[in-house]
Amino acid sequence: MRVSILAVGTELLFGQTVNTNAAFLSKNLQLxxxxxxxxxxxxxxxxxxxETLAEAFDKADIVITTGGLGPTQDDLTKEIVSEYMGEKLVCDEKVIDDLKAFFEKFGRKMSQNNIKQAYMPENGTTFYNDAGTAPACAIEKDGKCAICLPGPPREMTWLWNNGVKSYLEKFLDKKMFYKVIRTIGIGESDLETELLPVIDGQTDPTVATYAKEGECAIRVASQRDTLEEAENAVNQMIQRIDALVGQYIYSTDDEELKEVVVRILKEKGLTLSSAESCTAGKFAAAITDVPGASAVYGxxxxxYSIDAKVNQLGVDRNLIERDGVVSSTVxxxxxxxxxxxxxxxxxVAITGYAGPDADDGYKAGDAYIGYATSEKSGYIEVHxxxxxxxxxxxxxxxxxxxxVYLLIEGRL
Amino acid sequence: MRVSILAVGTELLFGQTVNTNAAFLSKNLQLxxxxxxxxxxxxxxxxxxxETLAEAFDKADIVITTGGLGPTQDDLTKEIVSEYMGEKLVCDEKVIDDLKAFFEKFGRKMSQNNIKQAYMPENGTTFYNDAGTAPACAIEKDGKCAICLPGPPREMTWLWNNGVKSYLEKFLDKKMFYKVIRTIGIGESDLETELLPVIDGQTDPTVATYAKEGECAIRVASQRDTLEEAENAVNQMIQRIDALVGQYIYSTDDEELKEVVVRILKEKGLTLSSAESCTAGKFAAAITDVPGASAVYGxxxxxYSIDAKVNQLGVDRNLIERDGVVSSTVxxxxxxxxxxxxxxxxxVAITGYAGPDADDGYKAGDAYIGYATSEKSGYIEVHxxxxxxxxxxxxxxxxxxxxVYLLIEGRL
Known part of the structure; x- marks a missing residue:
């Protein structure tokens, strides 16, 4: 079943709003x-x-619109979609009652404009909205289906979870399952080359690589008669991928590296501290982004300054003077x-040059990362x-x- | 001039990536x-x-694509766009050299796949990419123009700022000039009310307020025959705005608050330190985002833990036990x-609850910010x-x- 998503709203074309609705719906529809x-x-x-509605239906069976269901004059999605599908809008008394109750709750009087929101397609399906004023609706005709959802993400996701998702299930004959594998230490083209044996000629599960900030991910997806079959096919493929590029994989469950690090530290009962020069708090902030990080990080x-390295941390000033503040020993x-x-x-510690300037023959982007455990200490160079x-x-x-990940996994 | 934006990438239809590129480009194109x-x-x-390219050109003069310029087999945007525009792709030796240098810098060998990225439209314009491996290009034909930009937002914005934006200027008959005023301490609807005398009935310069992360901005834009005229109109309007809401303005030049803080600290010859619990490094990272911050921040x-507050910082453990770790006194x-x-x-210091959980009758989002100078110390409550x-x-x-801003401006 082919679905397209049509967002309506000038604020999107002005770049004032990012179209997160399309991403939310796509993810859930694909799933x-x-x-x-x-x-x-x-x-x-x-x-x-x-025009765009006609284009969308030309290449899809279901078109989901977001936005344009508000009470004002420029909100026209429901009207245009109903006209396109040959449906009349009629007043739904339940929506009028809901609207009155909604405004009462906030101690406000319902504006006459809002009555427009109670006109719903005569032979369509109405999804009542407990999260706002605009109900959603679906209209089916000649094997096509149009669904109109409101634009505010909170209302849109509420309606998706409370009605629209279940409504859509009848259109499916196959079930989809997918997982995302995260890797570090390999570029996208090398990764693809290593994975060629499972990518070439593969139709299901599909295996696709894509670059994310500073790392690469692999998406494995399968579409079968039952969810179990799809899940099995994906898991078998992940075993094949693991045999090919296992040394680069840090998560087969789409976790972020910081989440994996906090999870492993917790599992192993280890605590972590950090000393940062050029990142100046970004590492600490990243680790503590993960809820529950306080169990492993204190x-x-x-x-940032040489004085801080000496006075606060107790690094030997002579060492800094001898080897330079950006050095493996420091x-x-x-x-x-x-x-x-x-x-x-x-x-874990870092000293380096973030730029724009650098010194001592180094370039912006050059740094040393130091590490220490009860058993050993060392450093790695970074560019x-x-x-x-x-x-x-x-x-x-x-x-x-x-x-830190390599260290706690015993790979450093 | 009508422009449409066409993003290419299955990851967008899978909802794994949000199309922030469309918002960035839209905002900048509108400006x-x-x-x-x-x-x-x-x-x-x-x-x-x-097909979508044809649809887009049917209703626009310029189509900007994002994505699909990578080295892998499924990256086909440049090839399809060139074919559509009747252009041949030819090897650009400079791109080959750039690619080799790029991989050398990271100590990696260029993959054969990457050579595909060096094939550029024969009669087009190439925008070389210092932020990644995929150059951008533009092809003009019969009054239409196609521009292909890479998908990763960093590379896309770098190319926009380093070539594409200037290239597009020739398509405009009027010149646009705008400035963004930044304010703190006033909400968007109050700001709009205060500015009504300059917003109502104003066609050029236009004055628009918009909410940015935790603050409000005012965009003043003018479109005139020459850049000088537009700039003068904007500057005159800024004087009128300053007379109305001057006390809330911290920058008339779209500076970020962290930049303004570092600038003022430098001007006044003051140094700053921080102690962070719930933000755990985010404040330090924000200040040191500003190049040259080392002059004022060391x-x-x-x-993050109570032990760290006591051992590292020297806060009295009895005080923490008496008043709670989240308290104005701590x-x-x-x-x-x-x-x-x-x-x-x-x-400056902070202790509070970021969430998801909170304690002691506090809610997630409750915190106390402490401050200290040679003359005084104090705190503010945050929700x-x-x-x-x-x-x-x-x-x-x-x-x-x-x-910190209010403190160094003598307003706290």
Whole structure:
């Protein structure tokens, strides 16, 4: 079953709103086993909406619109869609009652404009909206189906979860299952080359690689008669992929690296601290993005200046003067001292040049990451080499996470 | 001039990626004075790409594609667009050299796949990419223009700012100039009410308010025959706006609050330190995002645990036990101690609940910000009350910046 998504709203064409609805619906439709064919965005313009609706139905069986169900004059989606599907709009008294109750709850009087929102397709399906004022609706005709959802993401997702999703199930004959594998340490084209044996000539499950910020992901998807069959096919394929590129995989369940790191630290009962120069808090912030990180992370040192490295962390000033503040020995000493001062099991540290400027023969994007455990300490060299300071800092942070990951997995 | 945006990528139809590129391009195109007509998204499918391209050109003069310029087999945008525009792709030796240098820099060998990225339209314009491997291109024919940009947002925005934007200027007959004014301490509807005298009945310059992360901005834009005329009109309008809402303005040049804070600290010769619990490094990271921040910021304390607050920062454990770790007195003590330990002129600190959970009768989004100078110390209460942990942490960070701003401007 082919589905397209048509968003209506001038604010999208002005770039004031990002079309997160299309992503939400696509993800959920794909998970159900629908094929999402196109996304379209048009402004609040009846003529262009009509044309785009015809284009969308030309290549899809189901078209889901978002937006344009509000009470104002420029909200015209339901009217245009009903006209296109040959349906009359009639007043639904239940919607009038719902609207009155909604406004009463907030101590406001219902505006006359809102009555427009109670006119629903005569032979369609109405999805009442407990999360706002605009009900959704579906109209079926000649093997085609149009569904109109409101634009505000909170209302749209509420209606999806409370009616629209179940309504759509009748259109499916096959079930879809997919998983996303996350990797580090390999570029997209190398990854694809390694995976050629499972990509070439493969129709189901499908295997596709794609680049995400600083790493690569692999999507494995299968569409079968039952969900179990699809899930089995995906899991078998993941075993084949693991045999080919297992050393690069850190999650077969679409987890982020920071989540994986916090999870493994918890499992192993280890605590972590950090000392940051060029990232200056970004690593600490990334780790503590994960809810429950307090079980494994308590102390971080932001030692941006040389004085902070000496006074706050206790790095030997002579070492800094001898080897330079950006050096492997200082990175390692920072990690050792962070571990000593905080009493954590593991510490990670960084010193480097985020840019735009660098010094001492280094380039922006050059850094050393130090690490320390009860058994050993060491460092790795990093070259992110990006044109922008913020990209280098992102790259540094990801590589610190990778260092901790390799360390706790016994691979460093 | 009518422009449409066509994003290519199955990951968008799978909902794994949100189409932020369309929003970025739309915003920037509108600011230049183009009319954005439609957004389209298609998967990595040559036939559907071809059809959608034709549909897009049917209602627009310029079509900008994003995505599908990578080295792999399913990357076909440049090939399909060139074919549609009747252009041949020929090998550009400069791109080959750039690619080789790119891979050398990262100590990797260029894959054979990447050579595909060096084939550019014979009579088109190539925009070389210093932020990645995929160059962008433009092809003009019969009054129509197609522009192909890569999909990764970093590369896409880099190419927009370094070539594509200037290239597009020739299609405009009027020149656009705009400035963005940043405010804090006033909500969007109040701001709009205050600005009614300059918004009502105004056609050029246009004055529009919009909400940005935790603050409000005012965009003043003018479209005139020359850039000078437009600039003058904008600057005159900014004077009128300043007379109305001057006390809320912190930048008339679209500076971010962190940039303004670092600039003022530098001008006043003051240094800053921080102690963070619930933001855990995000404030330090925000300040050091600004190039040259090392002149004003040297030391940060990430004291996520109670032990870290006591051992690393020297906050009295009895105080924490008496008043609770999230309390105004602990926030103030953290700031005082951060200032003492680091020797900075000013210190700011935070303790609170980012969520999802909270304790002691507090809600997620409740926090105290402490501050200390040589003359005084104090605290402010914060309630961001967002549904998500990351939003609360962003809100906390912005409010810490605001606290420092008000402090150094003598307004706290």
């Amino acid at each position: 159900m086993g629908f094929n999402v064919m196109h996304h379209y965005v048009v402004g609040d313009n009846p003529q262009r909406l009509k 102390t971080g040192f932001v030692t 990175a390692e000493a920072m990690a050792v001292q962070a571990r000593n001062k905080s009493g954590s099991d593991i510490a 992110t080499g990006a044109a922008r300071r913020d990209w280098n800092r992102e790259g540094f942070t990801l590589r610190m996470l990778r260092t | 230049m004075g183009f009319n954005v007509m439609h957004h389209y998204v298609v998967g990595d499918n040559p036939q559907r790409l071809k 030391t940060g304390f990430v004291t 926030a103030e003590a953290m700031a005082v101690q951060a200032r003492n330990k680091s020797g900075s002129d000013i210190a 961001t009350g967002a549904a998500r942990r990351d939003w609360n942490r962003e809100g906390f960070t912005l409010r810490m910046l605001r606290t």
